Every structure is written in structure tokens, then in C-alpha cells.
Amino acid sequence: MADYALMNQKLFEGDDATVRQLTEEALAEGRQAMEVLEEGLIAGMRVVGEDFKYNRIFVPEVLLAARAMKAGMAVLQPLLTASAADTSAGTIVMGTVKGDLHDIGKNLVGMMAEGAGFKVVDLGTNTSDDDFIAAVREHGADILGMSALLTTTMVYMKTVVDAMTAADLSHVSICIGGAPISQDFADEIGAHGYAADAGSAVQLFKRLVGDRVRA
Amino acid sequence: MRPRLEIIDTTLIERIVDEALTVLETTGILVDYEPAFDRLTAAGLPGNAETHRVRFPRDVVERALATAPSGFTLHDRDGEPFARLEDDRVHFVPASSALRILDRATGEVREASSADFVEYAKVADRLQNIAYLSTAFIPKDVPPDIADGWRLYLALASSKKPVVSGAFTAHGVPRMAQMMGLFRHDLEELAEKPMAIFTCCPNTPLRWAEDAAQNLIDCAEAAIPVEIVPVMLLGMISPATPVGALVLHTVEVLSGLTVAQLIRPGTPVLFGGAPASFHMRLMTNPMTAVEALHVYCSYAQIAKHLKLPCQAYMGLSDSKFNDPQAGAESGIGMFLAALAGFNSISGPGMLDYVNCFSLEKLVFDDELAAHAHRYIRPVEVKEDLPTAALFDELLAENHLLTAEHTLEHWPEELYLPGPMVDRTNWDQWAFQGRKDHRTRANEMINELLDDYDVPPLDEALDAEIRHLFASTCDDPDVVLPEA
Ligand code: B12
Numbered sequence: 078m079a080d081y082a083l084m085n086q087k088l089f090e091g092d093d094a095t096v097r098q099l100t101e102e103a104l105a106e107g108r109q110a111m112e113v114l115e116e117g118l119i120a121g122m123r124v125v126g127e128d129f130k131y132n133r134i135f136v137p138e139v140l141l142a143a144r145a146m147k148a149g150m151a152v153l154q155p156l157l158t159a160s161a162a163d164t165s166a167g168t169i170v171m172g173t174v175k176g177d178l179h180d181i182g183k184n185l186v187g188m189m190a191e192g193a194g195f196k197v198v199d200l201g202t203n204t205s206d207d208d209f210i211a212a213v214r215e216h217g218a219d220i221l222g223m224s225a226l227l228t229t230t231m232v233y234m235k236t237v238v239d240a241m242t243a244a245d246l247s248h249v250s251i252c253i254g255g256a257p258i259s260q261d262f263a264d265e266i267g268a269h270g271y272a273a274d275a276g277s278a279v280q281l282f283k284r285l286v287g288d289r290v291r292a
Numbered sequence: 293m294r295p296r297l298e299i300i301d302t303t304l305i306e307r308i309v310d311e312a313l314t315v316l317e318t319t320g321i322l323v324d325y326e327p328a329f330d331r332l333t334a335a336g337l338p339g340n341a342e343t344h345r346v347r348f349p350r351d352v353v354e355r356a357l358a359t360a361p362s363g364f365t366l367h368d369r370d371g372e373p374f375a376r377l378e379d380d381r382v383h384f385v386p387a388s389s390a391l392r393i394l395d396r397a398t399g400e401v402r403e404a405s406s407a408d409f410v411e412y413a414k415v416a417d418r419l420q421n422i423a424y425l426s427t428a429f430i431p432k433d434v435p436p437d438i439a440d441g442w443r444l445y446l447a448l449a450s451s452k453k454p455v456v457s458g459a460f461t462a463h464g465v466p467r468m469a470q471m472m473g474l475f476r477h478d479l480e481e482l483a484e485k486p487m488a489i490f491t492c493c494p495n496t497p498l499r500w501a502e503d504a505a506q507n508l509i510d511c512a513e514a515a516i517p518v519e520i521v522p523v524m525l526l527g528m529i530s531p532a533t534p535v536g537a538l539v540l541h542t543v544e545v546l547s548g549l550t551v552a553q554l555i556r557p558g559t560p561v562l563f564g565g566a567p568a569s570f571h572m573r574l575m576t577n578p579m580t581a582v583e584a585l586h587v588y589c590s591y592a593q594i595a596k597h598l599k600l601p602c603q604a605y606m607g608l609s610d611s612k613f614n615d616p617q618a619g620a621e622s623g624i625g626m627f628l629a630a631l632a633g634f635n636s637i638s639g640p641g642m643l644d645y646v647n648c649f650s651l652e653k654l655v656f657d658d659e660l661a662a663h664a665h666r667y668i669r670p671v672e673v674k675e676d677l678p679t680a681a682l683f684d685e686l687l688a689e690n691h692l693l694t695a696e697h698t699l700e701h702w703p704e705e706l707y708l709p710g711p712m713v714d715r716t717n718w719d720q721w722a723f724q725g726r727k728d729h730r731t732r733a734n735e736m737i738n739e740l741l742d743d744y745d746v747p748p749l750d751e752a753l754d755a756e757i758r759h760l761f762a763s764t765c766d767d768p769d770v771v772l773p774e775a
Contacts, residue, residue: 202501228391228439256391256645257647274574
């Protein structure tokens with residue numbers, strides 16, 4: 078019998094080897110990939126998310142759990158239909174804008190988003206509008222995430238927002254963040270979302286993808 | 293004896309330095325920028341053209357340490373010697389490059405303008421315990437591509453004092469060097485009489501990225517003194533434990549120092565740093581965290597062991613406002629930094645994770661700096677050992693208020709703080725108008741501004757500098773604010 082409670086627990090503990098093994102065993106037993114994903118992995122990550130939100134666990138535990146989630150996902154991915162993989166979360170293209178080399182915050186947002194089941198395509202730092210657009214197209218991204226830490230580079234976000242519109246990509250939600258960024262600035266340049274930290278960034282991504290699914 | 297703080301012993305210092313030299317030689321540093329990579333390999337460092345990793349052989353680093361000066365003199369804008377950074381000589385400086393300011397009139401956080409910067413520079417110029425200036429925050433009323441140089445111009449136009457500054461882009465330094473050169477006969481004279489320290493930050497871990505690598509090379513070429521400032525986040529991009537963090541820190545500083553010495557031997561290099569902790573829940577980067585303070589004071593010892601001048605981001609606060617947390621963090625940082633013998637301490641005025649600058653905090657920190665300077669004075673015998681004569685007089689008179697010894701020594705020994713440290717009793721305080729710290733800070737700021745009398749820049753020089761910005765700005769129609 079597939080023991081989803083055990084799988085959730087092992088995921089919570091960040092035990093990636095066991096999560097991989099339990100995932101394989103569940104499939105060998107004839108369980109549907111979608112069921113294993115929902116009940117074994119996503120249910121486990123939900124607890125991780127809640128516990129992090131309520132200060133019961135810390136960043137390292139969240140990342141370990143995310144790694145275990147990825148280990149299980151790697152087994153399931155080939156078996157999930159494209160549409161099933163899609164409904165699990167969404168695809169985010171992410172990068173630090175041109176002229177800016179700060180990536181610690183962006184990386185954390187990326188790791189946390191992956192932990193929540195998003196596919197994250199990281200373009201690194203110093204990213205131009207063309208590179209953002211090419212990656213959004215290539216990966217069919219639902220969300221474009223941009224980071225900037227300098228007052229001198231944050232203005233480039235507007236360039237990218239405008240270029241996205243010009244490239245007919247207005248349907249992609251644009252989220253921004255970084256120390257000099259505020260909700261006001263996001264509104265001013267026409268970005269769809271702003272978040273002050275990685276935790277709320279993931280909430281934001283979920284909300285935006287949810288809105289898109291409903292729309 | 294000068295009061296001094298020691299965190300680690302000599303054996304550990306030697307082991308850390310030795311390990312750092314090994315890492316430099318074996319792992320090396322990623323130089324993430326083709327021109328800089330080419331430059332360094334041409335200068336003789338072994339590098340892998342595919343990975344862009346550059347290794348620093350032990351003998352090359354040791355030669356660099358030998359040519360790096362143990363001290364240097366900062367000059368004012370007129371070319372007069374101003375501050376000697378060496379040994380245990382301590383200087384407090386406003387911290388650099390905040391994104392925002394705390395408005396002293398409204399108490400709100402907001403973006404800054406050139407007018408705010410000029411006000412800051414005038415106040416900082418007048419403060420007795422703030423040794424020299426920094427480009428403390430970014431005015432948002434000029435185009436971003438000239439913002440780095442513009443704030444240096446505003447500082448130099450408002451004060452004669454040297455400035456801690458830095459560039460925001462890979463090509464930022466040459467324009468700033470050119471501007472500083474206008475204050476001297478030529479760039480060689482600027483090299484002899486530097487008026488600024490530039491911050492160059494390696495991109496931890498073990499990487500020099502495009503902007504910083506180019507800035508470092510450009511600074512060395514112009515012999516502009518550089519402070520190499522790694523920003524560790526303990527547990528995030530650095531080992532969580534102090535010794536591992538210190539090795540990483542030392543590797544990065546020595547890599548920068550070696551680059552500078554290869555480009556121009558003798559370029560002054562400060563062993564700098566802004567190690568922070570990483571908050572495992574909030575994901576913030578407190579530089580005032582107690583574990584970060586251990587790393588700071590330990591690397592001061594490493595710098596001194598290597599006979600290098602040193603710099604730290606201490607005396608700032610991660611609080612949002614000038615509250616008890618801000619006072620405590622700033623005071624603790626400034627005392628520890630002074631005791632550790634840091635030569636240039638970037639902290640005064642700064643709040644909120646180096647993101648917000650407050651003039652009210654700056655005048656308060658000036659007072660803390662006075663206290664810290666006082667505290668590191670040697671405790672010496674001053675006609676008070678043996679005590680017989682002094683005690684006879686005390687017992688006879690029941691006080692020493694009018695004693696020869698007191699009259700001679702009290703003005704030097706008993707420090708009377710300025711208005712930012714309130715020493716009134718309750719009734720005196722009430723009688724004097726029940727002033728809180730913000731009221732007192734603003735009175736002081738207004739007085740300092742009234743007192744301000746730094747001669748303005750020579751008109752032709754001023755016009756030349758403004759032309760430099762106007763002609764090199766990306767926006768050809770830029771309208772520059774008044775200085
Ligand atoms: C670490 C750091 C560095 C490191 C960067 C290392 C790296 N790999 O990223 C180094 C030392 C290399 C560095 C270099 C420089 N830096 Co710096 N740096 C910092 C510092 C101290 C912390 C940034 C950080 O990592 N914080 C921790 C992370 C976790 O927080 P975060 O980035 O804010 O990210 C969180 C949120 O913002 C949000 N978020 C972030 N991105 C995104 C994206 C999306 C889509 C969303 C939704 C959310 C989101 O979630 C994140 C996680 O919770 C800041 C000050 C500060 N406290 O912000 C200065 C700071 C940003 N740097 C500054 C400066 C000046 C520089 C340099 C120009 C210095 C120099 N002369 O060399 C260079 C710039 C080089 C360049 N072109 O980019 C200034 C900016 C000044 C200004 N007015 O613009 C600051 C404010 C410090 C200061 N006062 O001097 N820096």
C-alpha cells in the first residue's frame with residue numbers, strides 16, 4: 078500500500094532519496110502519477126509552506142523539502158500529461174535586470190517557487206529585454222519575474238514591461254522585486270505584481286496563475 | 293596602552309591566512325568579465341580561458357602584499373593632507389549609497405534629491421567626529437547613468453573633505469577620476485594626493501563580476517585608494533561559522549588586493565568588509581547581527597597582521613527608525629570598531645540594512661563617535677599614583693572640585709557630550725522645554741547649516757565639471773540640478 082503519510086513526512090524531512098524511492102514504489106504498485114503528485118508530494122509541500130509561514134521551520138528546511146519534492150517530480154514528470162504538469166503550478170522566467178548583478182534575493186525567490194511546484198527558468202543577472210522576451214516565448218512562461226537592487230537599474234524594468242507589450246506578451250504576468258522596489262513603483266511601470274520577500278512572492282505567483290486559470 | 297579588542301589568537305590568524313593563500317592558489321577566483329580576465333592573465337596570473345577562473349599563486353599574492361602600502365593619506369579637494377589611514381588610527385564616516393532617506397521634517401521615508409544631498413554634505417562637513425564624507429545616498433533627480441559621479445560632485449562642491457565613494461556601472465570610474473583630476477594639475481598629482489576612497493565589491497562567493505572587476509582595474513590605474521568590501525551572508529553565501537567565513541573573506545580581499553597591485557604597485561588598498569548574517573526566517577541580511585560582529589573584529593586583526601589599513605561597515609543599524617534598537621546597534625558597532633582599530637568605519641547615519649539614510653541619526657552618531665574615540669584613549673598615570681597628596685586634600689576638603697589636580701585634568705578627562713546625549717535631570721529637562729531627541733537633532737542640524745561656510749567651488753572648475761556630466765550623459769538634453 079502506498080503510504081502517502083510517510084511520503085509527506087519524508088518530504089518534510091527533506092529526505093530526497095526516500096521520497097524518490099517511495100514515488101517509484103507507488104507507481105510500481107499501480108498508482109496514478111497524478112495521485113502520487115497530489116497526495117504524496119503537493120500535500121507534503123503544503124505542510125512545509127504552512128509551517129514556514131507560521132515560523133515553525135526555517136529557510137534551510139524549506140529548501141531541503143523542495144529538493145525532495147524535485148526528486149519525486151523527476152520520477153513523475155515523464156508520466157504526467159502536459160496538461161496535468163501545467164495545472165500543478167506554472168512556469169516562471171526570472172532574472173536580474175540589465176546592469177545589475179545582485180542575485181541573492183532572486184535566487185531565493187526562485188528556490189522557493191520551485192519548492193512550491195513552479196518551473197523556474199533562471200536567466201541569471203544582467204538580463205536584457207531581448208533575453209527576457211526570448212526566454213518567455215521559448216518556455217511559454219506564465220510569469221516573468223524581475224529583480225533589481227539598484228536605484229540606477231530599477232528603471233530598466235519599465236523598459237522590459239514596455240518591450241513585453243510591444244512583443245504582444247501582455248498576457249504574461251510581470252512580477253518585480255528587490256530592495257528599491259515598491260508596490261507604487263510596480264503600479265507606475267505597469268507591472269502586475271510586487272512582493273517584498275520570497276514567501277510573499279510565491280503567494281503572489283500562485284494568485285496570478287490562479288487568476289489566469291479562472292480568466 | 294591603547295584599549296584594544298582581540299577575538300582570535302595569532303596562531304588562528306596565521307592558519308586562516310595560510311588557508312586563504314591555498315584557496316587563492318588552488319580554487320582561485322571567477323573573473324566574470326572578458327577584458328578583466330584578459331588583463332589579469334596578461335599580467336601573469338594563470339587562468340582558464342573557458343571557465344574564466346583565475347588562480348593566484350602564493351608568491352604573486354605575497355609580492356602584492358609587499359607592495360600594498362600599510363597606510364596612506366587622504367587629501368582634501370585643495371590637495372592638503374587631511375587624514376592618515378594607518379595603524380590604529382580610527383575614522384568614522386557616513387555609510388554609503390542608501391536607496392532612500394528618512395525625511396527629518398516629516399519622519400517619512402522617501403526618495404532623495406540633489407538638494408537633500410547638499411544639505412547632508414554641509415552637515416557632515418561640520419560634524420566634529422565625522423572624519424570625512426561619503427556619497428551617502430543617491431539623488432533621484434539626475435539620470436541613473438550619471439548618478440554615481442553626480443553625488444561625488446555634490447559632495448566635493450559642498451565640502452573640502454575627502455569622500456568615500458564608488459561607481460555603479462562598469463564604466464563609472466573613469467568619469468569620476470577625470471572629475472577628481474580637475475581638482476589637481478593632472479592625474480599623476482591626483483595619484484599622489486587622492487581625495488577619495490572607492491568601494492569595490494567582489495561578488496561573493498569567489499567571483500569578481502563585470503562592474504566590480506572593471507572598477508577595480510580602473511581605480512588601480514588611477515591609483516585611487518580602494519576598499520575591498522566582500523558582503524558575506526553567513527549561512528547563505530558563506531559558511532555560517534566565523535572561521536570559514538573569515539577564510540572566504542580573506543580570499544576575496546586578497547584577490548582584489550593582488551589585482552590592484554598587479555595593475556599599479558603601491559595602490560592603497562583597504563582590507564574592507566560588510567559581513568552580514570542571514571536571517572533564516574525573514575531572509576534579511578543584518579550586518580549588526582552579533583555573529584557578524586565577531587567576523588568584523590576578527591578580520592581587523594587579520595588586516596593588521598598583514599599590515600594593511602582596514603575598513604568596516606559598522607556603526608549602522610538595521611532598524612527602520614531612530615529607536616532604541618538603532619541607538620544600541622550603532623553604539624555597539626562603533627565601540628567595537630574603534631576598539632578593533634578600524635581605520636575607516638562606514639556606518640554613521642545609516643538605517644534599514646544600508647537602505648535608508650537619516651541626518652538625525654548622523655548627528656546622533658557623531659556623538660557616539662566622540663564617545664568611541666574617547667574610549668580608546670590610553671589609561672595613564674596622571675599625577676595620581678601614588679595618591680597620598682591627592683587623598684589628603686580630598687579628606688581635608690571633602691571634595692576635589694577646586695583642587696589643583698582637578699583643575700589641571702578635568703577638562704581633558706571629563707567629557708561633556710553635546711545635545712544628542714541628554715544629561716539633564718528631569719526638572720532641568722522639563723525647564724528646558726522637554727525636548728525629545730528629534731527636536732534636539734533638528735536644532736543641531738539647523739545650527740550646523742547656519743554655521744556652514746565652505747568656500748564654493750571655483751566657477752570655471754564648477755562649469756567644467758557640469759559640462760563633463762552634461763556631455764557624457766546618455767540623455768543629451770539632460771537638465772542638471774543646482775549644486
Ligand atoms: C549583498 C549585496 C551586494 C553583493 C551582491 C551579491 C549577489 N550575488 O547578489 C555585492 C557585494 C556583489 C554587491 C555589489 C554592489 N552593490 Co550591493 N548590496 C548588497 C546588499 C547589502 C544586500 C542585498 C541582498 O542580497 N539582500 C538579501 C536578499 C535576500 O534580499 P533582497 O535582495 O532584497 O531580496 C528579497 C526581496 O527583495 C524579494 N525579491 C528580490 N528579487 C525579487 C524578484 C521578484 C520577482 C520578487 C517578486 C521578489 C523579489 O525577495 C527576496 C527574498 O526575500 C544590499 C543592501 C540591501 N540590504 O538590500 C546592497 C545594495 C543594494 N548594493 C548597493 C551598491 C551600491 C552596490 C555596488 C554598486 C557597490 C560597488 N560600488 O561595487 C555593487 C553593484 C554591482 C552591480 N552592478 O550590481 C547599494 C545600492 C545603492 C543604490 N542606491 O542603488 C545597496 C543598497 C547597499 C548600499 N547602501 O550601498 N552588493
